[in-house]
Amino acid sequence: MRTTDRGLQKAIKRQPHYELPSNFSYRMMQKIQEESILREKRQEKRIFILFLIFTILSGGGCIGFFIWKYGTTFISYWHTCKEILPDSHTLLFYLPTFCALCLLYFFDRWLRKKIDLEKK
Missing domain, CATH: 1.20.5 (Single alpha-helices involved in coiled-coils or other helix-helix interfaces)
Known part of the structure; x- marks a missing residue:
C-alpha cells in the first residue's frame, strides 16, 4: 500500500461516524404528512375566502342591477305600501x-x- 492510501484511511477513521436514528424514516414521513395537511388547510382557507369574495360581489352586482333596473318602480310600490x-x-x-x-x-x-x- 502506498503512504497516501494509508493517510486517507487514517483520515477517514478519525472522522466522527454518524448514524441515523432507527425511527428516522417514520419521523420524517410524519413531518411530511403534517406539512401536507397544513398546506391543504391553507389552500382550503384561500378557496373559502375567494368564494366569499365572489359571493359578496355577485350579490352586490345583482342588487345593484335590480336597483338600476327597477329602482323607481320599487320606490313607488314602497310608498303605496306605506299608505296601506x-x-x-x-x-x-x-x-x-x-x-x-x-x-x-x-x-x-x-x-x-x-x-x-x-x-x-
Missing part, C-alpha cells in the same frame, strides 16, 4: 317576531334530523 299598512311601530314588532319563528322552525327541523341520524 298600519303604523310602522306595529310592523316593527311583528316582522322580527315572524322571522324569529321561521328561523326557530327550521332550527327545530335540523335538530330533529340530526337526532334521528344519531339514533340509527
Whole structure:
C-alpha cells in the first residue's frame, strides 16, 4: 500500500461516524404528512375566502342591477305600501317576531334530523 492510501484511511477513521436514528424514516414521513395537511388547510382557507369574495360581489352586482333596473318602480310600490299598512311601530314588532319563528322552525327541523341520524 502506498503512504497516501494509508493517510486517507487514517483520515477517514478519525472522522466522527454518524448514524441515523432507527425511527428516522417514520419521523420524517410524519413531518411530511403534517406539512401536507397544513398546506391543504391553507389552500382550503384561500378557496373559502375567494368564494366569499365572489359571493359578496355577485350579490352586490345583482342588487345593484335590480336597483338600476327597477329602482323607481320599487320606490313607488314602497310608498303605496306605506299608505296601506298600519303604523310602522306595529310592523316593527311583528316582522322580527315572524322571522324569529321561521328561523326557530327550521332550527327545530335540523335538530330533529340530526337526532334521528344519531339514533340509527
